[in-house]
Amino acid sequence: MRRSISTTEDGVQYRDLNGNGVLDPYEDPRIDAETRAKDLLGRLSIEEKVGLLFNTVMHVSDPGDHDTAGPFGPESPRDFVVGQFINHFNIGRFPSAEHMARWQNAMQELAEQAPHGIPITFATDPRHGFAQNDGMVFSTGSFSQWPEPLGLAAIGDPSVVSDFAETARSEYVAVGLRAAIHPQIDLASDPRWARQLQSFSSDPDVTSLYGSLLISGLQGETLSSTSVACTAKHFPGGGAQENGEDPHFPQGKAQIYPGGNFHEHLAPFRAAIAAGTSAIMPYYSLAKDLVIDGVAVDEVGFAYSKYLITTLLREELGFDGVVLTDWQLVTDLEAFGLPFPAKAWGVEHLSRIERVEKLFDAGSDQLGGESCTDLVLELLTSGRLSEERLDASALRVLQVKFELGLFDNPYVDENEVAVIVGSEPFRTAGHRAQAESVTVLKNHGVLPLRADTRVYVEGVNATVVGDRVVIVDDKKDADVALIRITAPFEPRNEYFLDAMTHQGSLDFPDEEIARVQAIAAELPVILDVYLERAAILTPFEDIAAAITANFGASDAALLDALTGAIPPRGRLPIELPRSMSAVEASHPDVPNNTEDPLYPYGAGLSLT
Template sequence: MQVSDPTGGNTTAVATSQDGFTFRDLNGNGALDPYEDPRLSPEERTEDLLGRLSLEEKVGLMFHTVIEVGPEGALLDGPGQIAKSATAEVVIGRSMNHFNVHGLPDARTAAAWHNRLQRLAESTPHGIPVTVSTDPRHAAAQNAGASWATSFFSQWPEPLGLGAIGEVELVRRFADTVRREYTGVGIRAALHPTADLATEPRWARQRECFGQDPELVGQLTKAYLDGLAGRATDPSCGPDVGNGPVIATATDATGSTQRTVPWVQATTKHFPGAGPQADGEDAHFPYGRDQVYPGGRFEDHLEPFRRAIAAGTPAIMPYYGRPVGLVVDGEEIEAVGFGYNRQVITGLLRLELGFDGVIITDWELVNDNHVGDQVLPARAWGVEHLDPTGRMAKILEAGADQFGGEECTDLLLGLVRTGVIPEERIDASARRLLLVKFRLGLFDDPYVDEDAAERVGTREDVAAGHEAQSRSVVVLCNEGGILPLITAGTERAIYLEGVDPAEGARLGRVVQDPAEADLALVRLGAPFEPRSDLFLEAWFHQGSLEFPPGLPVRLARLRTHCPVVLDVDLDRAAVLTPLIEVTDVLTATFGVSDGAWIDAITGVVPPCGRLPIELPRSMDAVRASFEDVPGGTEDPLFPVGHGLRIINAEH
């Protein structure tokens, strides 16, 4: 086998065996060891390497933390804005090789940085390659704790918008695009998809969900996993890519050649379903630690994860929340965060559901997080009384394989050396983590082509994302049949709020005074209650779903001059009741650009979205509902599935 080195000589590990076989001599001993031989199975290679590793190397596999890109793609030589340590310190000093990358300036820089990181990893005793992971990057939201807006990738609607379209094949195609764009810059692990049900209207993370219906969410989660695994566009790719071969292969039309399909390790989250947060408060924060099931619908939230496991998800992440009053099969579940919960992780996930992939905790369950002059408490809900060492031991006892957001390898080494944790327990997790790396093909060629990286975000993929955004628009009201708006031959004057003037000008002459306008286009975000300046809180919109009382008054005044077309960007549900009487057209969007929205309301791309979540009539109805029940508010203003159709004869 010829080892590819498209980066122009990044690897220093290429060697030739006595029989002329070319391989990567990762430990530098001049011999072809079994773990370096791609002709062997991933399982065989894993067992060989596991037996060679020091305790420090095995422990290093079990930590997965934030990493940042330095200027012009350099490796950081000190702490970053969030990253706690220099890159060489974690890779060489702590033997770590799983990292969640944050900001990426452009595709070529991302690829160059990735190749430098892999070159650094070659200098470790066994040359274990790095797995670079990421939170979602293909939508508009920017949240350092959940997602990243990335301009050089194609931009699609948020998962709620994909749920609004509700097409399995579209989600499969979307995830295949994610796979191609990720692997083009070296990202080989996705900390997604989110299989949670958006059943609590106030919960801050609804936009990451596909909706509230267990059946639809399960179908779309499976499609997402298919796409990341390379099964989306070629049915001849084996069904077990996620858990079997190193790569997916397919023959061409003549049956004579093969191509490789690099795949991405998915992490389905947040087991066993993070949607039913008490009062909708998020478990990132101490006041949101509790997860509740007053309607007895635990199985509904579990269903998408059953689908994900059947589809071969390589990894699963439990959430922070602690279950309160949860009884499963007659057994009361301990009220500790799911990452610490042996009944849930080992009893339910491992034994009952049969999942033997990687379990990675959500971020920072062990140590407090220091960001600037702020100290964020560890999300040790229910075990706050334990010190970091005790928390780590409980997480391992629960059955997790990897500590998210941590780099305290010394604590785990101490637990093993003092006999609290047997080394066999470390081996069990290290084995799972190595197996995924071998299946991904990272040991054989972790590098990416920096020139080709500049071509991610192709015109076709960008166009597909734009079309999906337009299609995802939900038309809630269309009084007088104003939509679709006609563009040809009109001299109308347009007043804009929250809309790019360059896009608004497609519909007419933009004016600054609503008294001069023939039509007003207004876009705004869903309401929320600002919290403190605690790190991450500003990005997690929580609290009341009601708009301030002045908004309907202002819209009514605007409407005295001209018809009003209002769009609300729903990162979570909203109470739209007061807005119905003061607008002519009301639409709901889920991370849709101004251009894609205008394409939808003009019918250039007819909107076909249907609400993936219900929109409650009032906050009283929200407060009276059960957090775990899909569609649980009384007499919703707009039920799940609502969405009007418009047809533009021009198009």
């Protein structure tokens, strides 16, 4: 049952969260967030304080089912919230927006059973696009669907990013998602890196601008009851991966800076701090042979580095918000039958409790994807972690909850969800952005398509094309062919998330090239490529009559672009290399560094 609203003799309404019948300062909506947070901190037990330092994964089950464990461990929601006093959760898939709203309200009722009724902060990875990777990004579901951040940058219009931010804020708040584990403001400097689709570009100025706009749109001028608190990631910049490999996995643990370009990767984080980002997330990676201002940086994961977190981020860059680690730095897991080792890069030899100690000594405030409250309690009991240090992090975390208004009302209006989430204006705006982000790289007189053009399609759902063109089933009856393909990758499945994290060579398989070539021998081909990362399009350059790139566009949005119904205005936010040998010879820390790219940064044609 929800705590009823109490009223003082002088008419102040408040939630009596600790049930003592008194308006305590932390319950008083008239008092500023910092004062309320300090008051509550002084009332909390050690166990309640420790619970604030964790932000873990929560499975969305049936509303009110608080006793069924999720897929990643034996703990139930009740175990987390009432047993360990954890009240920050990262949410994965959920059946519908309405379901999420009902479930979150039931979870907030559960939170009221804890001694001081601390409300839950529900967080989300990006979920407004097309990509689906259960550890990093979610496809749109009930929400309006937009191009991925690379696509927003391709449009080149800051107002579109601001419109997207306002849409995402409205839809998130409607279902109770009050923290965004984004924007991702890494520079897409290595063409092979699997995460670049959720970044804005390889250009530091563009990434800084659009990252700041997203933060401002989600948070507002200051955090409030209508805000979504942002976590900018992945500090100090995640694009310079050795061999382009991803640091979720052991082979991708290292970043390298052969071009001496570390500071350029910092630029978007300087902008994010200036924009007031609520939190910053360090990346998994460790830096090889990195020297900053004469200091050799320890070769440990970035969240473990006291120099990077305390000296650089806190002292030099002046960030005083929450430092949230990336997920699962301490504990090895097995998920769905596959191993998923802890991302304890450079400190693999340390025990779990030593890893936790080192993370807090480095300056981290919250441990992502972990629930090892027992280890923090042991550190406190042994004196290896002081209560003063614990309080510093707990206070930062608490203050954000107060600023978001969660202590005054953490519940959402279940009747309003259907009106807001996925509303027609939001869907229309997202569709237009998808079409506008389409980037025309080559056009030998076949675009724009006319309504009477007879088109043979592969990789396109003909039922959604409507009357934009005439779809035919046989190539012999067609004027042109439209083929949609996706940037290539090397199939892997050694670790959990491995299969969904597309890595390796950017070369298309020979059979894919041969398939397009065979069709091109019969009629002109329009080749559309989904660039979830860069791709080597060189084999298609002399085959296709037109080549377009998309960064998340439905079949209907693509046809609107190709017909000019919604004129495409995309320009490449990354470069497309000419060959893999050019990629391998380039510096991963230097954006747009491959020799003689097939399509350089900024390439794109107009259809008008």
